[in-house]
Amino acid sequence: MVCGGFTCSKKALSSLNVVYMLVGLLLIGVAAWGKGFGIVSSIHIIGGVIAVGVFLLLISIVGLIGAINHHQVLLFFYMVILFLVFIIQFGVSCSCLAINRGQQEQLLNTSWGHLSNQTRMELETRLDCCGLLNDTLSINQFRMDYANCGAVCKPKNQCYTCGDKMLQHSQEALQILGGVGLFFSFTEILGVWLAVRYRNQKDPRANPSAFL
The missing domain is CATH 1.20.120 (Four Helix Bundle (Hemerythrin (Met), subunit A))
Known part of the structure; x- marks a missing residue:
């Protein structure tokens, strides 16, 4: 009706x-x-x-x-x-x-590059992850971030990348x-x-x- x-x-x-x-x-x-x-x-x-x-x-x-x-x-x-x-x-x-996903990765890479090391470490601790993306384009940055990472998951060697999360x-x-x-x-x-x-x-x- x-x-x-x-x-x-x-x-x-x-x-x-x-x-x-x-x-x-x-x-x-x-x-x-x-x-x-x-x-x-x-x-x-x-x-x-x-x-x-x-x-x-x-x-x-x-x-x-x-x-x-x-x-x-x-x-x-x-x-x-x-x-x-x-x-x-x-x-x-x-x-x-x-x-x-490719556009999102590009945005995240750009934003991650503007963050200070302290901010990255705080973010890794909060999300319980290490590094942004483990790919060939940012492998050096990823290794540096992983070395400085203080997340709980790191000693267990069970960390996801922050980018994936x-x-x-x-x-x-x-x-x-x-x-x-x-x-x-x-x-x-x-x-x-x-x-x-x-x-x-x-x-x-x-x-x-x-x-x-």
């Missing part, structure tokens, strides 16, 4: 904005988790996801207030900003899904953020359409001759 009445549209738009709030919190939470390994924050797209999550959370609050009060001005700005959020979220989500962590975060963001970005088009429709409906509780 099509939701065509004023009350039905109001409830549908309100419910949709509650979902947007939850999605915004989810994006912020997962992105913050993705930045938890420190150097993973060098993947700037994760910062973009946090920004999208914050904007989505704020605009959903505006939309919820506008839906409850049938406020014309709030609903207008809600429609415009939500459409802009859709465009940004769609682009950021596609970027999260498109970034491959961080790449696994960042890949999981990017896939979750990209998938969730891309899926819910299409529901924002539904939100814009529903807001336009609801905004042009008359409130039956108001003066029947007034167009609200």
Whole structure:
């Protein structure tokens, strides 16, 4: 059954904005988790996801207030900003899904090279790993880092490289953020359409001759 009445549209738009709030919190939470390994924050797209999550959370609050009060001005700005959020979220989500392991390795290598030896040692101790990536391109750097490594795993000779740990962590975060963001970005088009429709409906509780 099509939701065509004023009350039905109001409830549908309100419910949709509650979902947007939850999605915004989810994006912020997962992105913050993705930045938890420190150097993973060098993947700037994760910062973009946090920004999208914050904007989505704020605009959903505006939309919820506008839906409850049938406020014309709030609903207008809600429609415009939500459409802009859709465009940004769609682009950021596609970027999260498109970034491959090679690009992530390049970002990590660049960031690792700018870290001081003390910071590297602290990161190795915190993640219980040694060195960044044991490959031919950075073998000398890896040997130097391994020699200075103070991780608990080193005496047992059971250390993973920090790069492998961080790449696994960042890949999981990017896939979750990209998938969730891309899926819910299409529901924002539904939100814009529903807001336009609801905004042009008359409130039956108001003066029947007034167009609200």
